[in-house]
Amino acid sequence: MNEADLLKNSARLIRMRWLAGLAILIATPISATLLSIPLPVPALLGLGVAILACNALLWALARHAQMYREVRTLLAIGQVAFDWLALAVFVHLTGGIESPAVLFFLFHVLLAAMLLPLPITSLYAGLVIVVVAGVAGLEASGLLPHYHVLTGLSPDLHRNALYIAAILFFFSLTVLVTVMLIVPIMRDLRERQRQITLLYESIQTLSSSLDLAHVLDQLAMGIAHALQAKAASIRLLDETGEQLKIAAAYGLSQRYLEKGPVKVTCSPIDQDALRGRPVIVEDTTQDGRFQYPSEVLAEGIRSVLCVPLIGRRGPLGVLRVYGWRPGFFSPQDAELVTAIARQGAMAIENAMAYAELRRADETRAQFVRAVTHELRAPVAAAQSLLRTVVRELAGELNDLQRDILSRLSERLDVLQMLINDLLDLAAGKVEGLEGELTPLSLEAAVLGVVDRLSSQAQEKAIDLRVNYVPRGLTVMASEQGLERIFLNLIGNAIKYTPAGGKVTVTLEQRNDEAVISVADTGIGIPESDLPHLFEEFYRASNVKQLGITGTGLGLAIVKDLVERYGGRVSVRSTLGEGTTFTVVLPLAG
Amino acid sequence: MKQEANMAKILIIDDDPDIVLALRLSLQAAGHEVFDARSGEEGLSRLPQINPDLIILDVMMGTATEGFQIALQLRSPDPRSPLAAYSHIPIVMLTALHSTTDLRFAPDADYLPVDAFIDKPIDPDQLVNTVNALLARQRA
Numbered sequence: 001m002n003e004a005d006l007l008k009n010s011a012r013l014i015r016m017r018w019l020a021g022l023a024i025l026i027a028t029p030i031s032a033t034l035l036s037i038p039l040p041v042p043a044l045l046g047l048g049v050a051i052l053a054c055n056a057l058l059w060a061l062a063r064h065a066q067m068y069r070e071v072r073t074l075l076a077i078g079q080v081a082f083d084w085l086a087l088a089v090f091v092h093l094t095g096g097i098e099s100p101a102v103l104f105f106l107f108h109v110l111l112a113a114m115l116l117p118l119p120i121t122s123l124y125a126g127l128v129i130v131v132v133a134g135v136a137g138l139e140a141s142g143l144l145p146h147y148h149v150l151t152g153l154s155p156d157l158h159r160n161a162l163y164i165a166a167i168l169f170f171f172s173l174t175v176l177v178t179v180m181l182i183v184p185i186m187r188d189l190r191e192r193q194r195q196i197t198l199l200y201e202s203i204q205t206l207s208s209s210l211d212l213a214h215v216l217d218q219l220a221m222g223i224a225h226a227l228q229a230k231a232a233s234i235r236l237l238d239e240t241g242e243q244l245k246i247a248a249a250y251g252l253s254q255r256y257l258e259k260g261p262v263k264v265t266c267s268p269i270d271q272d273a274l275r276g277r278p279v280i281v282e283d284t285t286q287d288g289r290f291q292y293p294s295e296v297l298a299e300g301i302r303s304v305l306c307v308p309l310i311g312r313r314g315p316l317g318v319l320r321v322y323g324w325r326p327g328f329f330s331p332q333d334a335e336l337v338t339a340i341a342r343q344g345a346m347a348i349e350n351a352m353a354y355a356e357l358r359r360a361d362e363t364r365a366q367f368v369r370a371v372t373h374e375l376r377a378p379v380a381a382a383q384s385l386l387r388t389v390v391r392e393l394a395g396e397l398n399d400l401q402r403d404i405l406s407r408l409s410e411r412l413d414v415l416q417m418l419i420n421d422l423l424d425l426a427a428g429k430v431e432g433l434e435g436e437l438t439p440l441s442l443e444a445a446v447l448g449v450v451d452r453l454s455s456q457a458q459e460k461a462i463d464l465r466v467n468y469v470p471r472g473l474t475v476m477a478s479e480q481g482l483e484r485i486f487l488n489l490i491g492n493a494i495k496y497t498p499a500g501g502k503v504t505v506t507l508e509q510r511n512d513e514a515v516i517s518v519a520d521t522g523i524g525i526p527e528s529d530l531p532h533l534f535e536e537f538y539r540a541s542n543v544k545q546l547g548i549t550g551t552g553l554g555l556a557i558v559k560d561l562v563e564r565y566g567g568r569v570s571v572r573s574t575l576g577e578g579t580t581f582t583v584v585l586p587l588a589g
Numbered sequence: 590m591k592q593e594a595n596m597a598k599i600l601i602i603d604d605d606p607d608i609v610l611a612l613r614l615s616l617q618a619a620g621h622e623v624f625d626a627r628s629g630e631e632g633l634s635r636l637p638q639i640n641p642d643l644i645i646l647d648v649m650m651g652t653a654t655e656g657f658q659i660a661l662q663l664r665s666p667d668p669r670s671p672l673a674a675y676s677h678i679p680i681v682m683l684t685a686l687h688s689t690t691d692l693r694f695a696p697d698a699d700y701l702p703v704d705a706f707i708d709k710p711i712d713p714d715q716l717v718n719t720v721n722a723l724l725a726r727q728r729a
Contacts, residue, residue, distance in 0.1 A: 377605065377685070387712060388615055388713055393614045393615055393713060394614055
């Protein structure tokens with residue numbers, strides 16, 4: 001019995017005990033006066049009060065039981081001991097072996113069967129018989145006084161050996177039969193409860209995962225554990241739908257797993273299962289339906305339960321559970337595993353769909369990378385050649401030629417920037433799927449970027465400053481990505497701020513987040529452009545009018561990276577006054 | 590050697606003829622003697638004949654990492670390797686992995702044994718400065 005059960009049942013028993021105590025206090029005077037039953041009234045009232053007082057103590061203990069293990073043990077033992085004693089006294093006061101209250105001992109037996117393991121329940125039943133026999137014996141021998149309550153009966157009945165023997169015999173028989181009836185029912189109930197808990201747990205882990213291998217492994221292991229079976233395996237249909245290939249296994253030897261794929265046409269068990277019907281093989285030595293019978297026997301598999309994994313679009317494969325003795329699986333097991341398999345099939349389908357999406361995403365990003373590389377090589381070569389000509393390394397140029405070639409070189413610069421940004425965006429999207437992030441110093445990244453851009457700021461006479469108090473802020477990110485965020489934001493701020501302006505970078509900690517803002521006194525962004533600013537290829541209208549070159553990808557890259565690191569980015573701007581970008585990143589650890 | 594103090598033999602290993610031409614124009618203008626090879630294999634095979642003072646190596650040729658592999662072979666610590674005689678030659682690696690103003694990984698003796706990186710497109714002044722600085726260090 002687990003502790004939550006113990007506490008719950010303690011509370012229930014305490015409630016019942018209040019009723020029992022009160023019932024004695026009320027029923028005793030009524031029976032004694034109205035029905036003229038010669039009860040030992042003071043003794044019974046004393047018992048009632050004792051029950052209530054003791055129950056108050058138990059109630060107080062139970063309130064602290066949640067906190068202290070010792071109290072819980074004391075509570076469990078105290079209750080059992082007290083109830084026995086109280087009931088024995090009650091039986092004694094109401095006539096001993098003649099008392100109909102003897103039957104109340106059955107309650108104890110039932111409670112024990114519900115709450116305690118089987119061997120203790122049997123012991124408990126034996127003790128009940130001993131206690132009743134003890135009370136009868138003590139009264140018969142005169143060691144205890146006998147209260148002759150049921151006046152219609154012979155006053156010597158409690159000394160009549162035959163009567164005592166008959167009552168004890170039938171009482172014992174009743175107790176034993178009760179135990180024999182209730183124990184298997186309770187055992188079944190507990191087993192079902194355990195299985196349902198496991199089922200619930202396995203479904204929970206399954207639906208929270210998109211990793212196919214993990215889903216399959218968990219499913220196989222979860223089912224083998226739930227049924228306490230030897231092993232479990234999951235076989236999925238291949239593309240042709242003709243072969244079942246092992247996708248996950250728990251408890252099977254490598255040699256067994258390497259026996260090869262199962263041909264559906266050669267395996268009537270799997271055929272049946274794939275049609276949606278669970279199959280139980282009671283005894284593998286007597287069953288001719290296996291494609292690999294000798295391997296099955298060599299592995300020590302004596303019985304098999306095979307259930308279908310049916311997805312939304314048809315059968316995906318089969319789930320097999322292996323028993324180490326014949327007749328291991330019951331129809332209830334088949335039902336349970338079918339239920340798990342239904343949930344499992346859904347989780348498998350989800351994970352497969354996710355893997356498919358991931359593959360498509362990766363293929364697309366790889367394509368973009370390949371294209372970008374192919375685009376970059378000729379531009380780089382052309383640009384390299386052009387620069388040697390502009391530098392007059394291939395002969396002198398006249399002014400017009402130099403001007404034309406310089407313009408050509410500038411256009412190639414823009415094209416090169418665009419290609420680089422595209423490559424970063426594509427690479428970022430692939431990297432994002434891998435999710436390899438490490439704890440990095442935010443301050444080092446920001447200061448490094450500011451350092452690198454300081455000469456650029458100086459050239460434009462821009463006052464570039466960082467406001468921060470060293471706090472050792474650490475965020476989960478990739479090194480290049482983190483630098484890229486600030487290169488783009490601070491680089492933009494310098495680019496769009498006229499000479500003599502200011503760019504201020506501020507680093508702060510707010511709760512468990514780092515807040516980095518980049519404020520400039522630049523040209524600002526029109527309000528109508530703000531909602532689209534982080535879209536790929538979007539460029540603010542005033543920037544285009546002013547003829548400032550750019551790709552419209554820089555902020556899309558920033559947003560992509562920041563979100564990959566679990567953060568967010570926002571912008572505030574007043575046209576003609578300046579812009580502030582704010583990045584919020586969760587702190588590591 | 591009876592060469593001019595600042596003149597050096599430079600071997601370019603790159604499969605892009607236009608990049609090779611741009612490099613050649615820049616380096617020749619600076620007074621260097623330029624040789625070229627179109628693959629890593631060809632470059633390594635011509636080493637004894639040219640005996641260059643500096644090697645310029647493109648990072649991506651036949652495969653995405655051919656340049657890396659050539660650099661690793663040249664700096665192989667195995668003294669029995671026939672290339673061991675050339676392991677002292679400075680190597681400049683041409684990269685297209687990072688854009689000019691953006692991130693670049695510093696030369697790392699453990700990971701990639703080269704002496705300098707130059708990003709494509711080539712800037713003639715930056716190229717000549719880098720090459721001359723490495724040659725001066727080598728002669729010192």
